[in-house]
Amino acid sequence: MLELKHIEKYYNIGTVNEMCLFNDFSFTVDDGQFVSVVGSNGSGKTSMLNLICGSIEPDSGCILIGGEDITRKKDFARHKEIGRVFQNPAMGTCPDMTILENMAIADNKGKSFNLSKGINKKRIDFYKEQLAQLGLGLEDKLDVKVGSLSGGQRQAMALLMATMTPLKFLILDEHTAALDPKTADLIMELTNKIVEEKHLTTIMVTHNLRYAVEYGNRLVMMHQGRVVLDASGEEKSKKDVNDILTLFNEISIECGN
Amino acid sequence: MGIFIGVLEQGLIYSIMALGVYITYKILDFPDLTTDGSFPCGAAVTAVLLTKGVDPYLTTLIAFLAGMLIGALTGVIHVKFKVRDLLSGIIMMTALYSVNLRITGKANVPLFTQKTVFDNAFVNGIFPKSLLPVQTMIIAFIMALIMKLLLDMYLNTKSGFLLRATGNNDTLVTILAKDKGLVKITGLAIANGLIAMGGSVMCQQQRFFDISMGTGTVVIGLASVIMGINVFKNLTFMKATTAVVIGAIIYKACVAIAIAMGLSASDMKLITAVLFLVILVITIDRKKKVKKNA
Numbered sequence: 001m002l003e004l005k006h007i008e009k010y011y012n013i014g015t016v017n018e019m020c021l022f023n024d025f026s027f028t029v030d031d032g033q034f035v036s037v038v039g040s041n042g043s044g045k046t047s048m049l050n051l052i053c054g055s056i057e058p059d060s061g062c063i064l065i066g067g068e069d070i071t072r073k074k075d076f077a078r079h080k081e082i083g084r085v086f087q088n089p090a091m092g093t094c095p096d097m098t099i100l101e102n103m104a105i106a107d108n109k110g111k112s113f114n115l116s117k118g119i120n121k122k123r124i125d126f127y128k129e130q131l132a133q134l135g136l137g138l139e140d141k142l143d144v145k146v147g148s149l150s151g152g153q154r155q156a157m158a159l160l161m162a163t164m165t166p167l168k169f170l171i172l173d174e175h176t177a178a179l180d181p182k183t184a185d186l187i188m189e190l191t192n193k194i195v196e197e198k199h200l201t202t203i204m205v206t207h208n209l210r211y212a213v214e215y216g217n218r219l220v221m222m223h224q225g226r227v228v229l230d231a232s233g234e235e236k237s238k239k240d241v242n243d244i245l246t247l248f249n250e251i252s253i254e255c256g257n
Numbered sequence: 258m259g260i261f262i263g264v265l266e267q268g269l270i271y272s273i274m275a276l277g278v279y280i281t282y283k284i285l286d287f288p289d290l291t292t293d294g295s296f297p298c299g300a301a302v303t304a305v306l307l308t309k310g311v312d313p314y315l316t317t318l319i320a321f322l323a324g325m326l327i328g329a330l331t332g333v334i335h336v337k338f339k340v341r342d343l344l345s346g347i348i349m350m351t352a353l354y355s356v357n358l359r360i361t362g363k364a365n366v367p368l369f370t371q372k373t374v375f376d377n378a379f380v381n382g383i384f385p386k387s388l389l390p391v392q393t394m395i396i397a398f399i400m401a402l403i404m405k406l407l408l409d410m411y412l413n414t415k416s417g418f419l420l421r422a423t424g425n426n427d428t429l430v431t432i433l434a435k436d437k438g439l440v441k442i443t444g445l446a447i448a449n450g451l452i453a454m455g456g457s458v459m460c461q462q463q464r465f466f467d468i469s470m471g472t473g474t475v476v477i478g479l480a481s482v483i484m485g486i487n488v489f490k491n492l493t494f495m496k497a498t499t500a501v502v503i504g505a506i507i508y509k510a511c512v513a514i515a516i517a518m519g520l521s522a523s524d525m526k527l528i529t530a531v532l533f534l535v536i537l538v539i540t541i542d543r544k545k546k547v548k549k550n551a
Contacts, residue, residue: 084432091426092428
């Protein structure tokens with residue numbers, strides 16, 4: 001279970017641009033939930049992910065995973081149990097390393113990066129099998145550098161690499177936003193498949209309202225650092241894109257956009 | 258023939274240093290100016306230990322370790338104190354000038370009869386008299402080859418993979434739950450170890466230490482790396498480390514040609530700088546062409 005308790009976060013403290021993003025913000029995600037988060041720009045979606053992953057620190061409040069307080073834990077240490085895929089496909093892979101080398105480092109997550117051989121030959125068949133389920137033919141290109149792949153192929157690899165080792169949480173930060181509609185659909189299908197197969201607790205930030213409605217078992221809309229809609233289970237399955245869009249327009253008009 | 262052998266000797270010795278620059282510049286993407294201090298530091302340590310009668314092989318190893326310590330310090334300044342990469346190197350380079358003087362006690366230390374890795378009872382026993390003119394070159398070749406192979410092996414370990422990943426995309430390293438700062442410190446330590454070892458071997462070959470021998474090392478290293486990698490970039494079967502070693506030799510050959518054409522040894526740094534500029538301009542031009550065609 002992930003808990004954000006009474007989070008306060010200000011930006012540019014002490015300047016004229018001082019801005020309060022979160023004021024007593026609390027949010028809980030139960031194990032096994034697949035939460036889709038939508039909201040306008042600046043509503044705090046990505047900041048929330050950054051708080052969870054340790055990229056930014058809250059001014060006060062605490063963050064707990066499975067009851068353990070991780071508020072002051074270093075970002076890299078938190079990722080032992082968190083997997084993350086970014087909007088930019090380049091962030092989740094190493095462009096100058098081959099597909100095989102990328103798979104090998106992802107496979108070693110959580111273990112020691114010592115002086116033993118970087119690639120375990122016995123694992124190659126497993127990597128091929130994993131790559132084959134992407135359906136992109138990457139399993140035959142093990143020695144190709146990842147930098148020469150397309151954005152969609154790289155994002156598919158990033159997703160695969162992020163979920164190869166056992167995880168408590170999967171964080172998806174607008175991970176389909178930089179892809180063309182067809183590839184985005186493919187990546188989204190793949191995401192859903194992986195999340196269901198591995199029973200991952202997932203938080204997905206997206207601007208695509210259709211994905212938010214179609215996938216996952218909980219839907220959250222954020223606005224100005226607050227949760228304005230939180231529907232899960234049956235309540236969520238009754239919502240369609242138009243309901244969400246109507247609410248979205250309402251809050252946007254409120255603040256004069 | 259003499260010039261040819263001289264170029265190979267010097268080129269091979271400088272290639273050990275260039276391998277270190279390859280780690281910082283190409284793999285870690287860290288412009289490390291510590292080089293100008295760690296190279297003469299390796300030489301300073303060597304000069305002092307050899308005059309005290311320490312075994313030359315042990316001395317070379319100690320120089321390597323001294324370089325690792327220096328590199329780790331640069332890393333700590335950058336990672337822990339959050340000083341910019343370029344400035345961390347400048348701070349260390351400046352401090353090392355005085356440290357090196359402290360180590361030796363004077364600006365010049367000649368080595369007259371001391372044993373070196375090139376001239377001791379062991380190697381003199383192996384090499385027949387007829388090979389005497391190329392003895393130094395062969396030993397330098399073996400040393401450069403060993404260091405290159407060791408580096409190749411390291412870069413293919415898990416730790417080496419992580420080093421490459423850090424220079425390439427450090428966000429991924431964080432996602433893999435590893436401290437990218439620690440990886441940078443490790444990389445800088447290994448790099449400066451190689452650079453100091455280059456200084457140590459250089460000192461043993463020319464049989465003297467001079468406080469100013471480090472000036473411009475980073476430029477020579479960068480020139481070797483950039484030239485080597487760009488000349489051989491279409492030969493995909495060739496390892497980058499091999500290209501760097503050959504780059505160092507080509508670089509020394511260019512300098513030798515410039516001197517043979519009438520420039521004096523005191524113009525060395527000017528030649529170094531101009532050559533580096535030419536290499537940079539040529540390689541930048543190529544990149545643009547590729548972009549236009551694409």
